[in-house]
Amino acid sequence: MIYITRKEHFNAAHKLYNPKWSDEKNNEVFGKCSNPNWHGHNYNLYVTVKGSVNSDTGYSVNLKELSLIIRTYVTDKLDHKNLNLDVPFMQGLMPSTENVAIAIWKELLPYINALDCQLHSIKLYETENNYVEYFGGE
Amino acid sequence: MIYITRKEHFNAAHKLYNPKWSDEKNNEVFGKCSNPNWHGHNYNLYVTVKGSVNSDTGYSVNLKELSLIIRTYVTDKLDHKNLNLDVPFMQGLMPSTENVAIAIWKELLPYINALDCQLHSIKLYETENNYVEYFGGE
Amino acid sequence: MIYITRKEHFNAAHKLYNPKWSDEKNNEVFGKCSNPNWHGHNYNLYVTVKGSVNSDTGYSVNLKELSLIIRTYVTDKLDHKNLNLDVPFMQGLMPSTENVAIAIWKELLPYINALDCQLHSIKLYETENNYVEYFGGE
Amino acid sequence: MIYITRKEHFNAAHKLYNPKWSDEKNNEVFGKCSNPNWHGHNYNLYVTVKGSVNSDTGYSVNLKELSLIIRTYVTDKLDHKNLNLDVPFMQGLMPSTENVAIAIWKELLPYINALDCQLHSIKLYETENNYVEYFGGE
Amino acid sequence: MIYITRKEHFNAAHKLYNPKWSDEKNNEVFGKCSNPNWHGHNYNLYVTVKGSVNSDTGYSVNLKELSLIIRTYVTDKLDHKNLNLDVPFMQGLMPSTENVAIAIWKELLPYINALDCQLHSIKLYETENNYVEYFGGE
Amino acid sequence: MIYITRKEHFNAAHKLYNPKWSDEKNNEVFGKCSNPNWHGHNYNLYVTVKGSVNSDTGYSVNLKELSLIIRTYVTDKLDHKNLNLDVPFMQGLMPSTENVAIAIWKELLPYINALDCQLHSIKLYETENNYVEYFGGE
Numbered sequence: 001m002i003y004i005t006r007k008e009h010f011n012a013a014h015k016l017y018n019p020k021w022s023d024e025k026n027n028e029v030f031g032k033c034s035n036p037n038w039h040g041h042n043y044n045l046y047v048t049v050k051g052s053v054n055s056d057t058g059y060s061v062n063l064k065e066l067s068l069i070i071r072t073y074v075t076d077k078l079d080h081k082n083l084n085l086d087v088p089f090m091q092g093l094m095p096s097t098e099n100v101a102i103a104i105w106k107e108l109l110p111y112i113n114a115l116d117c118q119l120h121s122i123k124l125y126e127t128e129n130n131y132v133e134y135f136g137g138e
Numbered sequence: 139m140i141y142i143t144r145k146e147h148f149n150a151a152h153k154l155y156n157p158k159w160s161d162e163k164n165n166e167v168f169g170k171c172s173n174p175n176w177h178g179h180n181y182n183l184y185v186t187v188k189g190s191v192n193s194d195t196g197y198s199v200n201l202k203e204l205s206l207i208i209r210t211y212v213t214d215k216l217d218h219k220n221l222n223l224d225v226p227f228m229q230g231l232m233p234s235t236e237n238v239a240i241a242i243w244k245e246l247l248p249y250i251n252a253l254d255c256q257l258h259s260i261k262l263y264e265t266e267n268n269y270v271e272y273f274g275g276e
Numbered sequence: 277m278i279y280i281t282r283k284e285h286f287n288a289a290h291k292l293y294n295p296k297w298s299d300e301k302n303n304e305v306f307g308k309c310s311n312p313n314w315h316g317h318n319y320n321l322y323v324t325v326k327g328s329v330n331s332d333t334g335y336s337v338n339l340k341e342l343s344l345i346i347r348t349y350v351t352d353k354l355d356h357k358n359l360n361l362d363v364p365f366m367q368g369l370m371p372s373t374e375n376v377a378i379a380i381w382k383e384l385l386p387y388i389n390a391l392d393c394q395l396h397s398i399k400l401y402e403t404e405n406n407y408v409e410y411f412g413g414e
Numbered sequence: 415m416i417y418i419t420r421k422e423h424f425n426a427a428h429k430l431y432n433p434k435w436s437d438e439k440n441n442e443v444f445g446k447c448s449n450p451n452w453h454g455h456n457y458n459l460y461v462t463v464k465g466s467v468n469s470d471t472g473y474s475v476n477l478k479e480l481s482l483i484i485r486t487y488v489t490d491k492l493d494h495k496n497l498n499l500d501v502p503f504m505q506g507l508m509p510s511t512e513n514v515a516i517a518i519w520k521e522l523l524p525y526i527n528a529l530d531c532q533l534h535s536i537k538l539y540e541t542e543n544n545y546v547e548y549f550g551g552e
Numbered sequence: 553m554i555y556i557t558r559k560e561h562f563n564a565a566h567k568l569y570n571p572k573w574s575d576e577k578n579n580e581v582f583g584k585c586s587n588p589n590w591h592g593h594n595y596n597l598y599v600t601v602k603g604s605v606n607s608d609t610g611y612s613v614n615l616k617e618l619s620l621i622i623r624t625y626v627t628d629k630l631d632h633k634n635l636n637l638d639v640p641f642m643q644g645l646m647p648s649t650e651n652v653a654i655a656i657w658k659e660l661l662p663y664i665n666a667l668d669c670q671l672h673s674i675k676l677y678e679t680e681n682n683y684v685e686y687f688g689g690e
Numbered sequence: 691m692i693y694i695t696r697k698e699h700f701n702a703a704h705k706l707y708n709p710k711w712s713d714e715k716n717n718e719v720f721g722k723c724s725n726p727n728w729h730g731h732n733y734n735l736y737v738t739v740k741g742s743v744n745s746d747t748g749y750s751v752n753l754k755e756l757s758l759i760i761r762t763y764v765t766d767k768l769d770h771k772n773l774n775l776d777v778p779f780m781q782g783l784m785p786s787t788e789n790v791a792i793a794i795w796k797e798l799l800p801y802i803n804a805l806d807c808q809l810h811s812i813k814l815y816e817t818e819n820n821y822v823e824y825f826g827g828e
Contacts, residue, residue, distance in 0.1 A: 002512050003547040011265065013151040013176040018332055029333060031340060032218035038151040039218040040178005042265055052552075056432055057443060058510030063544055064445060080170035080177040096334030098278050127149065127180055130339055133279040138328075140788050141823040156608055167609060169616060190828075194708055195719060196786030201820055202721060234610030236554050268615055271555040276604075287817065289703040289728035294470055305471060307478060308770035314703040315770040316730005318817055356722035356729040372472030374416050403701065403732055406477055409417040414466075425679065427565040427590040451634035452565035454592005456679055494584035494591040541563065541594055570746055581747060583754060648748030650692050682753055685693040690742075 002060050003120055005048040008070050010079035013040040014095040038082065043100075044125040045075065047108065051117030061117045069111045074104050097126045101134045109136075140198050141258055143186040146208045148217035151178040152233040176220065181238075182263040183213065185246065189255030199255045207249045212242050235264045239272045247274075278336050279396055281324040284346045286355035289316040290371040314358065319376075320401040321351065323384065327393030337393045345387045350380050373402045377410045385412075416474050417534055419462040422484045424493035427454040428509040452496065457514075458539040459489065461522065465531030475531045483525045488518050511540045515548045523550075554612050555672055557600040560622045562631035565592040566647040590634065595652075596677040597627065599660065603669030613669045621663045626656050649678045653686045661688075692750050693810055695738040698760045700769035703730040704785040728772065733790075734815040735765065737798065741807030751807045759801045764794050787816045791824045799826075 015038050016030040026034040033039070047070055051060040081087055083095035089107055093099045101124040112119040125131040153176050154168040164172040171177070185208055189198040219225055221233035227245050231237045239262040250257040263269040291314050292306040302310040309315070323346055327336040357363055359371035365383050369375045377400040388395040401407040429452050430444040440448040447453070461484055465474040495501055497509035503521055507513045515538040526533040539545040567590050568582040578586040585591070599622055603612040633639055635647035641659055645651045653676040664671040677683040705728050706720040716724040723729070737760055741750040771777055773785035779797050783789045791814040802809040815821040 001549075001551060002516065003549075004512065005545050005547070007543040011177050011179055013178040016334065020332070029338070035218050035220070035224070037220035037223045038176050038178065039149050039220070040151040040176065041149055042180045048547075053510075053512045053516070056434070058430065058508030058513045060512050060546070062443070080173050082173070082175035082177070085175045086173070094334030096329075098280065098329045098336050099334045102278065102329070129283040131281050132336070133281070133324075135277075135279075137277060139825075139827060140792065141825075142788065143821050143823070145819040154610065158608070167614070186823075191786075191788045191792070194710070196706065196784030196789045198788050198822070200719070232610030234605075236556065236605045236612050237610045240554065240605070267559040269557050270612070271557070271600075273553075273555075275553060287729050287731055289730040292472065296470070305476070311770050311772070311776070313772035313775045314728050314730065315701050315772070316703040316728065317701055318732045356725050358725070358727035358729070361727045362725070370472030372467075374418065374467045374474050375472045378416070378467070405421040407419050408474070409419070409462075411415075411417075413415060425591050425593055427592040446632035449632050449634070449638070451637045452590050452592065453563050453632040453634070454565040454590065455563055456594045494587050496587070496589035496591070499589045500587070568748065572746070581752070646748030648743075650694065650743045650750050651748045654692065654743070681697040683695050684750070685695070685738075687691075687693075689691060 001050055002053060003048050003050045004060050004063070004066075005046050006063055006066050006070060008045050008047070008067065008075045009043060010045070010075045010081075011040065011042050012078055012081050012083050013038045014083035015039065016094060016096060018094065038084075041126050043078070045070070045104065046121075046123040046125075047104075048120040048123070049112055049115070049117045050120045051115075054116075061115055065115065066112075069115075070108065073107050073111055097124055097130065097132045098134075100124060101132045105134050105136060139188055140191060141186050141188045142198050142201070142204075143184050144201055144204050144208060146183050146185070146205065146213045147181060148183070148213045148219075149178065149180050150216055150219050150221050151176045152221035153177065154232060154234060156232065176222075179264050181216070183208070183242065184259075184261040184263075185242075186258040186261070187250055187253070187255045188258045189253075192254075199253055203253065204250075207253075208246065211245050211249055235262055235268065235270045236272075238262060239270045243272050243274060277326055278329060279324050279326045280336050280339070280342075281322050282339055282342050282346060284321050284323070284343065284351045285319060286321070286351045286357075287316065287318050288354055288357050288359050289314045290359035291315065292370060292372060294370065314360075317402050319354070321346070321380065322397075322399040322401075323380075324396040324399070325388055325391070325393045326396045327391075330392075337391055341391065342388075345391075346384065349383050349387055373400055373406065373408045374410075376400060377408045381410050381412060415464055416467060417462050417464045418474050418477070418480075419460050420477055420480050420484060422459050422461070422481065422489045423457060424459070424489045424495075425454065425456050426492055426495050426497050427452045428497035429453065430508060430510060432508065452498075455540050457492070459484070459518065460535075460537040460539075461518075462534040462537070463526055463529070463531045464534045465529075468530075475529055479529065480526075483529075484522065487521050487525055511538055511544065511546045512548075514538060515546045519548050519550060553602055554605060555600050555602045556612050556615070556618075557598050558615055558618050558622060560597050560599070560619065560627045561595060562597070562627045562633075563592065563594050564630055564633050564635050565590045566635035567591065568646060568648060570646065590636075593678050595630070597622070597656065598673075598675040598677075599656075600672040600675070601664055601667070601669045602672045603667075606668075613667055617667065618664075621667075622660065625659050625663055649676055649682065649684045650686075652676060653684045657686050657688060691740055692743060693738050693740045694750050694753070694756075695736050696753055696756050696760060698735050698737070698757065698765045699733060700735070700765045700771075701730065701732050702768055702771050702773050703728040704773035705729065706784060706786060708784065728774075731816050733768070735760070735794065736811075736813040736815075737794075738810040738813070739802055739805070739807045740810045741805075744806075751805055755805065756802075759805075760798065763797050763801055787814055787820065787822045788824075790814060791822045795824050795826060
């Protein structure tokens, strides 16, 4: 069993704002992240899959295929978008780094399962100082 | 004469869209950067000043002071903001990396001139693959 | 369950020197790290906590709070200090990267436990080529 | 128990080409990586060992010794070499990142076992966008 | 006048070997870089152009166009290639970082001149510790 | 004419303290950098030389020689040292980044002049947020 990781990236706008709360409460909890006119980030995404090594190729997964899956089903849908408004698989979700990572896991899982390997983790950097890692499960 | 540089950063939303043009023309020129619902970046800003070395301090400029000037007059006004909507010194400007860098130069110049050194350059990274550098002048 | 990480940093002096040993033995074991007049590093600290996602905020932990805890109880006490002489929670400890990481874990644990999440790991870079990771326990 | 990591690097040429297959099949599977005249990479290698902290040194392992072992038995044999042609411990192996990482694990294991710690993982970056991690076992 | 830079990359094999010299002389001058079976690098290329800012776009150059030019005429011809054997515009040149940078300048110059800006510099990293910068001229 | 740069590094302790001043004045000017028990940094040093390309080697300078000069005359004398106490060529100088960069220029100049190239600049990073660049002269 070996773990292999592909890095992709996307640049997006978002805001953290709970419509059930007052502006004051939103500002208290989310601070400047609740700016009504949005802000944005260069996100770096690391997708890790695990599998055994194929003796003909030396590959656990073909990274060209993995990269194409990530770009087609995830980063092409997030890049240069508004995470609150533009992304079907983020509808109704607060676009915190945690929720974006979990949504990416759910989008990728069926496509990774169709390959001869398993999805191990989604690591998502919002800035170079903040990142989350999700391994599936509740 | 020695050159000293301070790095600061800000995270902001923007779009590149010329209201004099049709959506098609905007999309042709700016591509996905013209998304009406915005996108965003983690910007890295490098401010370089030049001066002579003070024999009592070994400093050409006190970086605590330089950092405070950059944050007070520039990055605090850009961070977690929308560059098209929220920033007084960007009003009426297309928020391309070029125009943001030039606007930062203009904001900083009087404050740097009040120190015992000269503003040499503004280097602004929009992504790790794209940056501009401005040295003043036309 | 999701894992979230905050990066902070501090710049400090230290030396590795065991007073029970001769200078020769110290030099043999610690090499140039035993220089009696100290040397120093820019340390990068990554604190990872795990928790579930709050449905109102999308947060597993509020990173503003986590960052404030790390700075107040750890990095403000280490930054621009001598790890052998100046830091109450390092007294009597050889300031190896291992021991600094373990001491940071012990300092942070009660404050993280008071949040609605668990401390998962302390990752401490002494240089870009050397780092330790501690997950608690003996 | 604490985990400590040492980074080393090497620059090497390789190609991915299965001699049992036609050129067309090789190109289909490996793409431009099958270029008959080779290509190459700057590889970054992270070796992680785990152990307990020695109370006299504060060390779990002496990184000077660990670095010397990695360079002597691994990176000196890979640096400025052709991974298909020049490396005794890669003979007969497709030099995919997976296989290079596993081969490095096998080379290092007896030397790490002779220290007072255990080999935990080999993390090998082929590019900044692609890396594998191996923890031993089948 | 403003300077704008686009980063691209390529991975290639090469060796430094002067056929007019003996193996001993080649080894004396080029060391392990003269390995007959090649070695390789992940090269990072920074192309800087200068121009004035267009008031309709805020651009000095359209980076999509600049990137396409660099990839079409330079990096697509270098990526996953052997710099001694595979690259028409490197024929007869020792593939030192200096000569690769100068050859890239010559390839790009007519295409940049056809844009409304000037080629300012080619910066080429062979490793993170070694890079050259070329500004044209003799 | 081409410019080539070699990166080296050193880890050192220092403090910024002017003995002609009171502790209060030192704290006012230098802040936490005046901590009497020292602090330290991982310094990154970039030495740039310029020259023409030798047609036999493709080199403007042999980087093995340049690296050896930098390490022998500069970084071996700074690494794991106290910049206020241990370094002959820093005696009597406030070890600000500016003064360390200028002192390195003076140490290297005769050795670079003995090669077939010219010293162009010394760029010294104290942290990833602060660096100075010196081109010689007053």
